[in-house]
């Protein structure tokens with residue numbers, strides 16, 4: 001015998017004060033009852049007039065909702081007999097659970113081997129505040145960004161009738177931006193390359209996972225600086241790479257240590273211009289040794305040049321790519337530091353030997369970056385605003401760095417700030433009696449953000465310290481931040 005759906009339908013409630021139209025609310029409520037199995041195929045709905053009275057809405061509203069469900073095939077009207085729950089619904093419903101629907105437990109999908117193994121090894125990145133605050137790392141001087149110029153360029157792009165920025169973009173990246181980057185690399189980073197070798201990515205982070213996935217098989221050893229960049233390492237761990245913790249000293253990554261631990265490495269990930277996070281510049285002899293080791297192991301090297309433009313001296317540190325004669329180095333850049341991180345814009349400079357494969361990947365499945373963003377950045381670079389901005393920021397970061405070093409002199413002996421030659425973060429090494437976790441927690445309780453150095457470690461490191469970002473902090477914030485650090489020291493001593 002067919003059931004009558006009246007009892008179930010009387011549970012529907014409509015909120016007449018809500019923004020959503022009443023007929024939509026009714027349609028959604030009916031749809032839920034149908035799709036959760038509360039109404040079953042063959043059930044007959046009451047007449048629309050009866051239903052309208054029961055729910056307290058107009059008949060037209062009911063007719064609207066019911067018509068829509070008929071057009072979707074969830075209900076069916078039988079001439080002279082009324083409206084019924086469609087038999088076709090059987091195919092859309094999972095077999096009915098024996099228990100009440102409200103008891104249903106959602107399933108936990110099985111993860112791939114790679115993800116299951118990677119998850120315990122992922123190191124959490126600190127969730128940073130969006131706004132400027134001492135001593136947030138990774139944030140550039142957003143207070144000094146030429147937003148008026150940016151807004152003008154941006155508006156100009158949207159006003160133009162330009163199919164090239166509104167249609168599907170070039171999967172390799174917007175050519176004027178690729179050209180502008182090639183020119184910039186040549187002028188300021190000593191790298192000669194063809195724009196065709198540059199591929200635009202969603203930040204440097206996407207470039208790491210792209211090349212990692214293309215070059216490294218699960219289980220193959222990848223050298224990482226220890227301590228080193230967290231996000232990049234996670235990207236390689238995610239594809240199943242076997243991370244090898246390689247010691248870092250004042251000359252950068254120790255090739256000798258890498259060779260002792262994994263001579264047959266597949267890839268090395270390095271930050272030669274400004275070691276993340278310790279701040280050292282890799283020496284020339286180490287660079288040559290790394291390239292030689294890569295040649296001998298037939299390995300590739302990823303060079304992450306995330307803030308190399310912001311050097312304080314007269315000469316920028318050279319890039320590894322500029323001395324790569326064998327096409328072993330894959331150079332990755334980002335606009336997260338030079339412009340701002342929300343752009344999610346980076347790029348990878350691919351050696352000739354890898355070009356065809358990367359082109360194939362981009363053409364077939366990797367979707368690109370919003371073209372309008374690329375077009376604005378390209379114009380920003382072509383009109384000279386980028387170079388001016390970098391020059392201004394270089395001076396600003398040097399000032400902020402000097403302010404921090406000057407203020408932090410009063411912490412010496414407890415927190416020893418390590419000199420750095422570029423970028424906008426510095427490491428403060430802690431004295432033996434100070435606990436990293438306590439300093440970080442006590443400073444955070446007073447509104448000061450720092451990152452424990454151990455967060456960057458892949459395996460135990462001998463130093464203990466905190467990482468301080470100063471890019472987005474005005475002089476007064478830096479001064480107050482140092483005061484806070486000084487004030488929390490007594491409560492952070494071990495014991």
Ligand SMILES: Cc1ncc(COP(=O)(O)O)c(C=O)c1O
Pocket residue numbers: 138202203204205206229230232271276304306333334335336341345346
């Ligand atoms: C070492 C390192 N490389 C690269 C980046 C930039 O990554 P993305 O371009 O994805 O923002 C960061 C960001 O903080 C970083 O710390």
